[in-house]
Amino acid sequence: MEKFISHSGTGVPLRRSNVDTDQIIPAVYLKRVTRTGFEDGLFAAWRSDPDFVLNQPQYKAGTILVAGVDFGTGSSREHAVWALQNYGFKVVISSRFADIFRGNSLKGGLLTVILPQSEIEGLWTAIETDPNTSIEVDLQSREVRYNGKKVGFELDDYTRWRLMEGLDDIGLTLRKIDEVEKFEKNRAVYKPKTLPILS
Amino acid sequence: MGKALAEKVWNDHIVRQNAGEPDLLYIDLHLIHEVTSPQAFDGLRLSGRTVRRPELTLATEDHNVPTIDIDKPIADPVSRLQVDTLRKNCAEFGIRIHSLGDVEQGIVHVVGPQLGITQPGMTIVCGDSHTSTHGAFGALAFGIGTSEVEHVLATQTLPLNRPKMMAINVEGTLKPGVTSKDIILAVIAKISTGGGQGYILEYRGSAIRQLSMEARMTICNMSIEAGARAGLIAPDEITFEYIKGRPHAPKGKEWDAALAYWKTLQSDSDAKFDKEITLNADELSPFVTWGTNPGQGVPLNAAVPIPSEIEDEQERVAAQNALTYMDLKAGTPMKAIKIDTVFLGSCTNGRIEDLRSAAEIIKGKRIAGDTRMLVVPGSARVRLQAEAEGLDRVFLDAGAEWRSAGCSMCLGMNPDQLKPGERAASTSNRNFEGRQGKGGRTHLVSPLVAAATAIKGTLASPADL
Numbered sequence: 001m002e003k004f005i006s007h008s009g010t011g012v013p014l015r016r017s018n019v020d021t022d023q024i025i026p027a028v029y030l031k032r033v034t035r036t037g038f039e040d041g042l043f044a045a046w047r048s049d050p051d052f053v054l055n056q057p058q059y060k061a062g063t064i065l066v067a068g069v070d071f072g073t074g075s076s077r078e079h080a081v082w083a084l085q086n087y088g089f090k091v092v093i094s095s096r097f098a099d100i101f102r103g104n105s106l107k108g109g110l111l112t113v114i115l116p117q118s119e120i121e122g123l124w125t126a127i128e129t130d131p132n133t134s135i136e137v138d139l140q141s142r143e144v145r146y147n148g149k150k151v152g153f154e155l156d157d158y159t160r161w162r163l164m165e166g167l168d169d170i171g172l173t174l175r176k177i178d179e180v181e182k183f184e185k186n187r188a189v190y191k192p193k194t195l196p197i198l199s
Numbered sequence: 200m201g202k203a204l205a206e207k208v209w210n211d212h213i214v215r216q217n218a219g220e221p222d223l224l225y226i227d228l229h230l231i232h233e234v235t236s237p238q239a240f241d242g243l244r245l246s247g248r249t250v251r252r253p254e255l256t257l258a259t260e261d262h263n264v265p266t267i268d269i270d271k272p273i274a275d276p277v278s279r280l281q282v283d284t285l286r287k288n289c290a291e292f293g294i295r296i297h298s299l300g301d302v303e304q305g306i307v308h309v310v311g312p313q314l315g316i317t318q319p320g321m322t323i324v325c326g327d328s329h330t331s332t333h334g335a336f337g338a339l340a341f342g343i344g345t346s347e348v349e350h351v352l353a354t355q356t357l358p359l360n361r362p363k364m365m366a367i368n369v370e371g372t373l374k375p376g377v378t379s380k381d382i383i384l385a386v387i388a389k390i391s392t393g394g395g396q397g398y399i400l401e402y403r404g405s406a407i408r409q410l411s412m413e414a415r416m417t418i419c420n421m422s423i424e425a426g427a428r429a430g431l432i433a434p435d436e437i438t439f440e441y442i443k444g445r446p447h448a449p450k451g452k453e454w455d456a457a458l459a460y461w462k463t464l465q466s467d468s469d470a471k472f473d474k475e476i477t478l479n480a481d482e483l484s485p486f487v488t489w490g491t492n493p494g495q496g497v498p499l500n501a502a503v504p505i506p507s508e509i510e511d512e513q514e515r516v517a518a519q520n521a522l523t524y525m526d527l528k529a530g531t532p533m534k535a536i537k538i539d540t541v542f543l544g545s546c547t548n549g550r551i552e553d554l555r556s557a558a559e560i561i562k563g564k565r566i567a568g569d570t571r572m573l574v575v576p577g578s579a580r581v582r583l584q585a586e587a588e589g590l591d592r593v594f595l596d597a598g599a600e601w602r603s604a605g606c607s608m609c610l611g612m613n614p615d616q617l618k619p620g621e622r623a624a625s626t627s628n629r630n631f632e633g634r635q636g637k638g639g640r641t642h643l644v645s646p647l648v649a650a651a652t653a654i655k656g657t658l659a660s661p662a663d664l
Contacts, residue, residue, distance in 0.1 A: 016520070017513045018392060018492050022631040027612040031263065031277040033237035033284045045633045069513060070393045073426065073492070074629060075610075076328040077235065078344035096393055099362075099428045100328055104344035117513075156360070158220050169346070170248070173223065173354045176215055180251075180356055183214040183225050188460065190453040191227055192316045194295045195254040198446040 001109045003166035006138040007090045009063035011127040012053055017068035021101060024072065024080040038083035058131035066123045067094045072101025081108045091137045093144065095120050106159050107169060113137060113144060113153045122149075139164055201467025203364045204433050205399040208339040208464070212322045214356055221358040227321040228255055229351045230307045231294070233285040234262045234612070235326030239349035240288040250292040252355045257316065258289050258296040261306045262327075262612050266575050266602035269299050278613065292352075305578020305604040308332040308546040312416065313580055315445025319434040319461040324351055329546045329628065331422040334431035335415035336438055337464045339399070341429040362428065363473035365398040366466075369406040371480035376661050378556075379414035380548060380626070380645035382406070383421040384486035384496045385478060392494040395427030398474065401466060402432050406480035412441040413552040420547045421628050424493040433465040485660045487533055488630045488643040490521035495630075497533060499648060499660055505529040524632050525640050526620070533658050536642070540623040541572040541653040542635070543646055544602075545609040548626035549577030553646040554585050558593040560650035560661050565597055567656030572599035573615065575607040599653065611636045624652040 029041025046052040053059055065084065071094040072080060081104045084092065092110065095117040105112045115123075126133050126147055136145040139160055144151045162169070173180075202210070215223040236258075243249065250256060263278045273279040282299070289296040297303040303310060308329055311317040319337035324330060328342035347357055369382055387394075400422050407415070415432050422430025439458060442448045449457040488496040489503045495518070497504065506518040506529060522529060527536070543549075543557055554576065566572050574594045576582035582604055585591055591601045608615040609627035617623055617639025626649050630641035642658060651659040 017517050020492065020629075020631045022610075022629065022634050026633055026637070027262075027610040028637075030234050030612065031275075031281050033241070033281055035238050035241075045637060070396075070426070073392055074328065074423070074631060076326060076342035076344055078238075078326075078346060081344070096396065098393075098426060099396055100342055100344060100423075104346065107344065107346035156219075169358060170246070170350050170353050173350065173356055173358065174248075176223070177354065179215050179223070180225070180354060184355075187225075188456065190449040190457040190460075191321070192318060192447045192449075193254045194228075194257040194316060194447075197295060 001166045001168055004109055004111055004139055004163045006136060006140060007063065007111070008134055008136045009090065010061055010132060011064045011066050011123060011135050012059045012062035013124045013127045014053055014065055014067040015124060018070045018073060019067055020074035021072055021077050021080040022074055025077065025083040030077060030079050035082055036086055038079055039086035042083040042087045063088055064091045064093065064135050064137065065089050066120060066127065067092060069095045069117060071097050073098040076100045078104045078108065081105050081110050085110050093120065093123065106163065109163065111137060111139065111163065115144065115151055115153055119151050200471060201469035203466045203470040203472060204337060204401055204464055205339055205364055205429070205431060208320055208322065209361060211320065221360045223356050223358050224322055226255070226324055226351050226355055226357060228257070228311070228316060228323045230311060230323065230325035230330070231256065231258045231348065232261050232307050232327065233281045235345050236288065236348055237281065237284045238345050239352055240292070242349040243352060248353045250294065250352045253293040255355060256294045256352070257311070258285060258294055259304055259307050259310050260285060260299050262606045262610065264299050264605045265613050266605050266607050266615060269603045302579050302583070305580065306546045306549060306606055308420065309550060309577035309581065312336070312412070313578060315442050315448040318442060318457070319438060320464050324357065328423040329420050331428070331430050332416050332420040332546055334419035334422065334429055335412060337431055337434035337461070339429055339431065342423060363398045365395060365400050365427070365474040366472040367400050367402050368404040368475065368477040369402065369480050370404045370477065371406050372409065373406060373480050373483060376647060377483050377485060378645040378647060379410050379417045381483050381486040382478070382480065383418045384488065384493070384643060385483055387421065387425045387493045388486070388496040389478070390425055390476060392424060392492050393426045395422060395425035398427050400425065400427045400430035402430060407432055408435065411552060412437060413550045416550070417547055421493065424628055434461050485645060485648050487648060487658055489525065489527060489533065490518065491524055491630055491632050493628065493630060493643060495521055496643070499533050499658060501533060503527050503529055503531045503533065534663065536658045537622070537656060538570060538624045538652050538658060539621045540617060541570060541649050542608045542623055542625040542627060543572065543649050544575030544577065544607055545627035546577060547628045548646050549575060549581065551581050551584050553626065554581065554590050555588070557646040557650035558590045560647060560664070561597045561654065562593050564654050566599060566653045570653055570656045572653040573602060573608060574599050575602045576604050578604045608635050610634060624649050624658060
């Protein structure tokens, strides 16, 4: 995974709450067996509307999505994270994310930042006033900076360290595989197995 | 201090615990399907890793599969490739798979319980957010993303941060015509789609204890619609009775040992919950959604809400957007809403009891002239059982379509989709914009309301017939 230390870019204001993962990428776009090419499905239903924020030329270069509360609810599809990344987003900022989406994003290196709703409103206004507003999202100091303003955000030390080092969770767990083996020796014998097939 | 049920199950699965790190939990059962697994298997191959415990892994084909002509090759080449990829991956890594046409094929969350492979006190994951269904057995079960699918395949564990605990007490007795679907829709309307975020929900109380296992599964299934990754119910005699004798249920001495453990799986009387809410089951009536998220619901006897009366600004804007998308006028009685398509099925309400209860309403009647009804059993076994009981004839004679098992119109990934502007009463779990087909409009309902609506052509409960 690519290391994430800080990112500077411009924002895209998505003034909607409850953007579920079916909105981020509808099911009909989930049939690919690769991790790439999902950008076409990103916000597919809204992309046909010329007024939709991603279709407005002043936001074309945006890499930081600033969304309403409860972003990423619903389906566990990690394709939602891939679609945002394939399109070019590096960061999503909202006042609340759904648990599974947030987990997926932080595994895949898409930084999700939680800020209070009042700060979201402030960012929306700043971006809409000047779409070229430079926004810096700094994981080192856990701060979002724009227009001379600094807003801190929380992220647990472990996840921050993993993102900053670009570490793969599986590799980390496999280093401790002896502990898994030890656990397995003590598992109850009555726990079900899928094999052999019983009827 | 006492412990909540979910904490007990969590603690029994900790492989490794270190301050400042997520807990590493052992996973007892990993369910997989065609949509969220291909990239995970690719990841394993790229890094030269393998599946650690194929015998704790089970695959079915459900999201993408057609529900008619299942003996023919899948018509859509992209869908076909995805299903073929699952078959190849399972063959390569030695994973049990129930493919289209197999008697055990079906929606992954219907198949697990049916095989008796879902048991109390287990950790169960699947790359599908409705994995919470298995919580009905007192298992800790939740949906994961594809990166986590790969992690479980490679290590049979997951690093997870411990969630908070919420008790949802449902006391009293449901009135006739009111179902567990109405309970969960009322819970979500009460706490909203974000209310359970960061929590594991435990459904408790006298009304829950009276429910069958299938009704309990409907409730736990929709925990994710309240924002909670998992929801569970303490196992009891109803649970043990359901599991006993199923193909993968423990037998003999192992049954006794398992049962002794399962009986410890209850929240202690002095367990502390981070949050607690209470609902009175006696006051509940059939519930239905009017908007575009599952929290936007009202009793069927009520009317479409008036957005200008909603205090919270974000909720008001969301309600206005929803009414525009749903093409509804504020104040319209829900029962005046005309329905084009009724969908009976899904991991929420596609089990045999759901089909039986709907068939009982429909028996001897005809579906309204311009309404279509699609009945999709949750698994091939449910379909066979229904046919043995003659339920297929009841639906067909009424003018409904009788299909083969799969996720079908719940998410419209296969050809079973709504057309733009079409309005559905659906026993599934999500009324998101375009969920059941681009431009389609969804009202979530119970199987009883679905059946009555099919007959009447407008949203209705059996009492309205």
